[in-house]
Amino acid sequence: MTxxxxxxxxxxxxxxxxxxxxxxxxxxxxTGLGPIIxxxxxxxxxxxxxxxxxxxxxxxxxxxxxxxxxxLAFLRPADAFRNSICVELSRGDYAFSLMRQLLYDGAEAExxxxxxxSSFPDLANLAAKIVQEERYHWIHNTMLVQRLAKGxxxxxxxxxxxxxxxxxxxxxxxxxxxxxxxxxAANIAPDENTLRQRWLNRMCPLLISYGLAVPAHQKGDxxxxxxxxxxxxxxxxxxxxxxxxxxxxxxxxxxxxKAAW
Amino acid sequence: MKRYSFTCYHQPIEEGLALxxxxxxxxxxxxxxxxxxIQERRGGSHINVGAVxxxxxxxxxxxxxxxxxxxxxxxxxxxxxxxDIHSTRYxxxxxxxxxxxxxxxxxxxxxxxxxxxxxxxx
Numbered sequence: 001m002t003x004x005x006x007x008x009x010x011x012x013x014x015x016x017x018x019x020x021x022x023x024x025x026x027x028x029x030x031t032g033l034g035p036i037i038x039x040x041x042x043x044x045x046x047x048x049x050x051x052x053x054x055x056x057x058x059x060x061x062x063x064x065x066x067x068x069x070x071x072l073a074f075l076r077p078a079d080a081f082r083n084s085i086c087v088e089l090s091r092g093d094y095a096f097s098l099m100r101q102l103l104y105d106g107a108e109a110e111x112x113x114x115x116x117x118s119s120f121p122d123l124a125n126l127a128a129k130i131v132q133e134e135r136y137h138w139i140h141n142t143m144l145v146q147r148l149a150k151g152x153x154x155x156x157x158x159x160x161x162x163x164x165x166x167x168x169x170x171x172x173x174x175x176x177x178x179x180x181x182x183x184x185a186a187n188i189a190p191d192e193n194t195l196r197q198r199w200l201n202r203m204c205p206l207l208i209s210y211g212l213a214v215p216a217h218q219k220g221d222x223x224x225x226x227x228x229x230x231x232x233x234x235x236x237x238x239x240x241x242x243x244x245x246x247x248x249x250x251x252x253x254x255x256x257x258k259a260a261w
Numbered sequence: 262m263k264r265y266s267f268t269c270y271h272q273p274i275e276e277g278l279a280l281x282x283x284x285x286x287x288x289x290x291x292x293x294x295x296x297x298x299i300q301e302r303r304g305g306s307h308i309n310v311g312a313v314x315x316x317x318x319x320x321x322x323x324x325x326x327x328x329x330x331x332x333x334x335x336x337x338x339x340x341x342x343x344x345d346i347h348s349t350r351y352x353x354x355x356x357x358x359x360x361x362x363x364x365x366x367x368x369x370x371x372x373x374x375x376x377x378x379x380x381x382x383x
Contacts, residue, residue, distance in 0.1 A: 036292070038313045042327035140323050147316055 001120070005186050008179025009120065010064060011082070012189055015177060015234050016111070017057035018083035021073055023104055024050030025245060029091050042140060046101070049133045056126050063122070074253035078242050082177075084233040086169035088242040095148065095158035096165065102141040103170040103203065109134050110198045114190035123188070142206070149210035160212055167215050171196065171229030197222060295321035296346060297329050298339035307339045318342065 001009070027047035034040025058069035066072060087104065091097045112134065115127035148155040174196035183189040200216060200223040207214045215226045232238065253259075292314040298307035310329050315321035321340045330338070349356070359366075 036314055038315065038324035038328050042324055045327045045331060136323075136326065143320055143323055147320065 001186070001188075002182075004179065005182050005188065006064065008177075008182045009123075009188055010061060010066070011177050011179055012183060013057055013061050013064075013123075015082040015084075017054050017061065017072070018081045019087050019104075019173070020050045020054035020057060022081070022083045022242070022245060023087040023100075024048075024054055025249060026087065026089075026091050027097065027101070030094070030097060035094050039144075043097075046137055046140070049137070053130050053133075056129070060122055060126060070253070074250050075257065078238050078246050079236040081238065081242060081246075082234050082236065083238075083242070084169070084173045084175060085230050085239055085241075086166065086172055086233075088233070088238060088245060089169065090241050090244070092162070092165075093158060095155070095162040098141065098144060098148070099159060099162035100166055100170075101137070102145050103166055104173065105134060105137045105141055106203050107170070107173045107195070107199050109138055110195050110202065111190070114195065117187070118189060119187040146210050149207075149212050156211070159210075163207065163212055163214070167225070168227045169230045171225050171227070172231050172233065174199070175229070175231045175234040177234045200225065292316050294343040295325070296341045296343050297321075297325040298341070299329060299333070299335045300337040300339075301334050303336055307337070312343060 024047050027043060027050060031040065031044040031047070034043055054073070055069055058066075058072050061072065062068055067075075086100065089096075089100070092100075109131070112127040112130045116124055116131060118124040118127065145159060149159045150156070174192045176192055180189070180192055184191045201221070204214050204216045204218070204223040216223050217226060218224075293316075294312050295315055295318065296309055296312050298309050300307045313321050313324045313328055315324050318340050322338055325338055325340060329335075
């Protein structure tokens with residue numbers, strides 16, 4: 001791997017690891033507050049899965065010369081985070097969190113499925129493990145979103161509001177980053193535009209089949225979003241929501257960075 | 262069509278219902294109960310480990326997976342609607358008790374005096 005490929009790969013790994021870490025924390029905010037205890041347990045367990053993915057990705061960065069995973073997670077300032085804005089938004093009502101999970105896990109499934117073919121073996125192996133866990137997430141999210149979208153008037157309105165609010169942010173999960181072309185040329189990682197296209201083709205017909213209105217249109221085999229994607233996160237430009245989450249997560253570690261756990 | 266104002270901060274259910282003009286007629290969050298059976302290895306019995314609330318059997322499988330199989334091995338799950346189970350009553354517990362001596366039904370009633378010896382047949 002050339003030096004510029006390595007730099008591009010690190011840029012991508014930070015983006016993916018930070019996405020997993022931040023969404024994992026947002027999910028964990030429902031622990032003890034879920035709508036019913038069974039769903040509380042399932043959602044909390046999936047939060048742990050996402051944290052596990054974050055640890056795997058941070059560990060890969062550590063192998064490539066970056067700091068320890070704990071240091072990366074707990075001691076970086078907000079502008080060093082490369083997560084998309086989609087994952088940092090406050091948890092909202094349960095419809096918002098669940099819809100975000102469906103949109104995010106759909107993106108994760110496409111992304112890590114493609115990464116199982118990476119020419120970088122450590123990443124391909126990690127991707128294979130992540131894909132395996134994502135199978136359950138996908139089944140869980142699609143089943144529950146479908147039932148709520150087709151449930152009562154209230155549940156349908158809540159799911160539609162969540163989708164309308166989140167759609168521009170979820171397009172931002174595929175925000176371009178410097179060096180993506182180098183990674184594509186070296187077969188290390190897929191092209192973000194290709195991923196976004198696969199994701200749109202996966203999500204749009206599904207959401208429409210649940211009776212939801214999706215701000216996108218179909219042309220031939222491909223779907224295109226009708227709203228502008230919200231970018232910024234991959235370049236370290238975040239909202240107040242990230243400051244708020246990092247204050248909560250980092251408080252204890254920053255109080256005594258040398259404490260043993 | 263009622264307008265629904267959305268903020269991405271937590272919105273309590275009361276607020277959402279107020280926007281809809283009060284609870285809906287079918288506003289009922291009590292889901293049916295489903296019995297969960299896990300099979301630890303292929304060919305083994307499915308053992309009842311508890312129950313979950315879920316809107317239907319398919320959803321019950323998904324919720325039972327996280328509730329019951331995270332800390333023990335499982336290769337297969339069964340879900341049965343609790344309503345579909347026929348059960349005896351604890352008031353009738355006496356039907357399982359043997360009032361008179363029926364120890365002859367127990368294999369312990371047979372005493373093995375001497376192990377059977379293999380005999381040579383010439």
